[in-house]
Amino acid sequence: MLALASKRVVVTGGSGFLGRHVVAAFQSRGCTVSAPRKAEYDLDESQVRPYFELDRVLRDGVFFAANKLYGITFKERRDVPVYHPDVRVFEVSDIDGKPLAIFYADFFSRPSKSGGAWTGAFVGQSKLLGMKPAVYNVENFTKPAPGQPALLSFTDVTTMFHEFGHALHGMFSNVKYPTLAGSTVPRDFVEFPSQFNEHWALEPSVFANYAKHYQTGAAMPITLVDKIKKSRTFNQGFATTEYLGAALLDMAWHTLPPEAPLQDVNTFEPEALSRYHINVPEVPPRYHTTYFSHIWGSGYAAGYYAYLWSEVLDDDAYYWFREHGGMTRANGQRYRTMILSRGGTEDPAAMYREFRGRDPVVEPLLIERGLTARPPG
Secondary structure, eight states: OEEEETTEEEEOSOOHHHHHHHHHHHHHTTOEEEOTHHHHHOOOHHHHGGGOBHHHHIIIIIHHHHHHHHOOEEEEESSSOOSSTTOEEEEEEOTTSOEEEEEEEEEEOOTTSOSSOEEEEEEOOBTTTTBOOEEEEEEEEOOOOTTSOOBOOHHHHHHHHHHHHHHHHHHTOOOSOGGGSTTOSOHHHHHHHHHHHHGGGSOHHHHHHHOBOTTTOOBOOHHHHHHHHHHTTTTHHHHHHHHHHHHHHHHHHHTSOTTOOOOOHHHHHHHHHHHTTOOOTTSOOSSOGGGOHHHHHSSOTTTTTHHHHHHHHHHHHHHHHHHTTSSOHHHHHHHIIIIITOTTSSOHHHHHHHHHSSOOOSHHHHHHTTSSOOOOO
């Protein structure tokens, strides 16, 4: 939920992927976004921003993690035409040194640009057409004054890792037909690679490599790191419940049989939530039926659950890495070969089952959201 007054936005509920993009959209419009996290955890964004300089996050964080996992390397190209002077271009080489893809990064907000963050492809991979991918990430970070560094919030950092996860899905695509390449997969699998890639933002070896003061090069104090980690579980009971309420309400409407009579919204909605045991007056669904535009006109019909299901997958996959030695090239190659390279050529459930050795389970998500105790070790 958002309360808007003048140019100040206070986030009082919600988090995760959707919450970050709402915050980013308001920030791109010059609003100041604050949250109870500051009072609860004494986490002040002005304290962390000096440790997240954009170029260092990109080079020593996002690219570093990709190299460590997959062996790919990046070389900035200044001779490639771009659609705006802010856009940067990188040639991506595979572990054998051969060209893999072209990556475009459009980081800063501007008046002509939509808010939020997204990923796409100028050219999709295709063996049939002999095409290598040209993918792009778009964000809306605040552009610094000339000569000044671009300093990010940790939300911005996570967004960079998230969108680059989508980019990797496009870069590593290795299929014959362009209509099945990259992230051309069911909606509830699209966000899996991007949300999975967010985990490396706080991986100790990666975080220590990029989270350095832009002036002194000093590592972020451990007390500040701990505050960031603790704040990630703030309000997750509320956020999870309100999201599930909306997702299940969406499903209830779109599983009505064709012959069902016309429904009264004010009767149907509470009955549906009660049927799913989630009719909690203190935590209403994120969207009520009368303004749930996602499921009526934005293509999310019976699919609003997708982000949370993708989170089940990404946390479960991350725990596979933890169980098998962590951030190694062998693990990265397995994930690349069995998930990222296959696009929409296989049933996602079967693809994931082959990678994980079983169906996904919800326990890792509950742990990561702070809803159940983290096991020792």
